[in-house]
Amino acid sequence: MAKLYVVGIGPGGRENMTLKAIETIKKCDIIVGYKPYIEYLEELVDGKEVFSTGMRGEIERCKIAVEKVKEGKNTAIISTGDAGLYGMAGPILELKDEIDVEIVPGVTAAFSAASELGSPIMHDYVSISLSDLLTPWEVIEKRIEKAAQGDFVIIIYNPKSKGRGNHIEKAVDIMLRYKSPGTPVGIVKNSGRANTKKWIKTLDSIDYDKIDMLCVLIIGNSNTHIKDQLMITPRGYKL
Amino acid sequence: MAKLYVVGIGPGGRENMTLKAIETIKKCDIIVGYKPYIEYLEELVDGKEVFSTGMRGEIERCKIAVEKVKEGKNTAIISTGDAGLYGMAGPILELKDEIDVEIVPGVTAAFSAASELGSPIMHDYVSISLSDLLTPWEVIEKRIEKAAQGDFVIIIYNPKSKGRGNHIEKAVDIMLRYKSPGTPVGIVKNSGRANTKKWIKTLDSIDYDKIDMLCVLIIGNSNTHIKDQLMITPRGYKL
Structure with a gap:
């Protein structure tokens, strides 16, 4: 069954990403995030379907991510730092209904x-x-x-x-x-x-x-x- | 010149280590840490010189690490979680004199x-x-x-x-x-x-x-x- 991963990518550079964050992004078909943060991922998103929106588009992004999982696609929605602090973990868990969600922690700023x-x-x-x-x-x-x-x-x-x-x-x-x-x-x-x-x-x-x-x-x-x-x-x- | 790295290895499992923490441990000759935490590193420490001490041996560990760098060895002293929170970064920076120190952040518990x-x-x-x-x-x-x-x-x-x-x-x-x-x-x-x-x-x-x-x-x-x-x-x- 498809799953939604809420991924903390760390402050920005690849070196401060965890192994799990990298592996999770690699195995997902869809990547959702704020445009400048998607750019930090560089070639990790090559060949994937990417949905990026601007500042204050947080809830729009969450809804896209939930919808994509319901279409059967493994999806990662990304936050910088840790996804569970001022990030996307909260709104995703509030919005989700029957879909499977996993939070991947990261290094906060x-x-x-x-x-x-x-x-x-x-x-x-x-x-x-x-x-x-x-x-x-x-x-x-x-x-x-x-x-x-x-x-x-x-x-x-x-x-x-x-x-x-x-x-x-x-x-x-x-x-x-x-x-x-x-x-x-x-x-x-x-x-x-x-x-x-x-x-x-x-x-x-x-x-x-x-x-x-x-x-x-x-x-x-x-x-x-x-x-x-x-x-x-x-x-x-x-x- | 040899350097002392204070490395946060995350909560314990390899998957929550950052790329930088892994690469840093790989390139060091000497690994210093609390015994149970060294065990989390598994094969990453193979072939390296390891100094582990028991609980409450924090300052002893710091002194060993500083000494090893002065002998010209690249040395990593590890903390679980983030090394800068209730970890080894503080005592190392207080103890160090002329040696070069780098702190590698991690995912805290x-x-x-x-x-x-x-x-x-x-x-x-x-x-x-x-x-x-x-x-x-x-x-x-x-x-x-x-x-x-x-x-x-x-x-x-x-x-x-x-x-x-x-x-x-x-x-x-x-x-x-x-x-x-x-x-x-x-x-x-x-x-x-x-x-x-x-x-x-x-x-x-x-x-x-x-x-x-x-x-x-x-x-x-x-x-x-x-x-x-x-x-x-x-x-x-x-x-």
């Missing part, structure tokens, strides 16, 4: 960015998306506040985009009520892809003009420090 | 467990380890409280181990002050490995006897629900 910055996560952390397209801004603000109060490492997805250019500044203002101004902040643009750029700053010295929707931010906890231009959050071992 | 439960994460979430070996229990309690107040999905690592058998019950008691008793809870033992077991329960019906140190727990937010024996946290799309 936070861990890719962390590996490029040093070891900024290491300990208890929070992941928050600043996109208020699907979540009320008040909920996001409350979460930022609780995360800062708990002295978590904080990972920010979707720090900025058209129409919400100052969300990241508002988020940092909330954090500054509880975190020291000198708290290290790692910013990575295009993590795990070509043209990766990164900056290590402090909470009070962020250059907001350099941040866009392709960036992930990692804000340290009270023990995070910088050494040899690397951002390090200790686990707590006596060394 | 939370995302592997999530893929086995449905789409329980999907939205803003918190990751907390209940191990108080390196972190005061009061810090952990405070983080659980803030995470519950922020209506985050909560991922629990190290829910139980020898000498701290009731930490998970204490953690759930704190969550129950802010989360509904009917909140779905996914429990996965040996995620991504042979003999995976999973249970989907609610916050007030957890069978604590079944939980051990090989389990990861995912506690839903106020929108998480169960459908067809899958745990689903909606992203918020209108379907």
Whole structure:
């Protein structure tokens, strides 16, 4: 029986894909995804039927994928990073009825960015998306506040985009009520892809003009420090 | 020049390793790790010099790895999941002096467990380890409280181990002050490995006897629900 695979392809480059993600895409007849993400797959999609739609076409893509499986085709719908975080796993499972679905996990952007910055996560952390397209801004603000109060490492997805250019500044203002101004902040643009750029700053010295929707931010906890231009959050071992 | 690679090998099975993790281990002369994790690598370590130590030998392993690189050998020190979360990246970067280090990210247990439960994460979430070996229990309690107040999905690592058998019950008691008793809870033992077991329960019906140190727990937010024996946290799309 045909099956729908929801595949996390990792941050972008082939090297951070899992064996299972690669094998799954190889064995599917149909590949569905956001156009720029399909391009990361390069020759893996050669000879396959590809359905790509633009930004905000998420639900359209899910419906195409479900329909193709019902026509008897093994189908992969792809997300960057992990499909189960801000990705396609949720809407697919909500929409599916009798079809068979398998989720293939992947490396999310936070861990890719962390590996490029040093070891900024290491300990208890929070992941928050600043996109208020699907979540009320008040909920996001409350979460930022609780995360800062708990002295978590904080990972920010979707720090900025058209129409919400100052969300990241508002988020940092909330954090500054509880975190020291000198708290290290790692910013990575295009993590795990070509043209990766990164900056290590402090909470009070962020250059907001350099941040866009392709960036992930990692804000340290009270023990995070910088050494040899690397951002390090200790686990707590006596060394 | 010889280099030290800190490699996240994913939850355990070969299929969830990234291409880069596999290629990195192949090109190293020396492999260092916790004994049971080395065994996951199977024939990848054939013909290599392997240094494995037991539980709580973390710093000993780091020191061996740094020393081997100084002797001119390309060396991989491995962590399960992602090396930058509760793994070896932090202590290695704290210990290293002039040697060259590269962190190779991997699929952490939370995302592997999530893929086995449905789409329980999907939205803003918190990751907390209940191990108080390196972190005061009061810090952990405070983080659980803030995470519950922020209506985050909560991922629990190290829910139980020898000498701290009731930490998970204490953690759930704190969550129950802010989360509904009917909140779905996914429990996965040996995620991504042979003999995976999973249970989907609610916050007030957890069978604590079944939980051990090989389990990861995912506690839903106020929108998480169960459908067809899958745990689903909606992203918020209108379907």
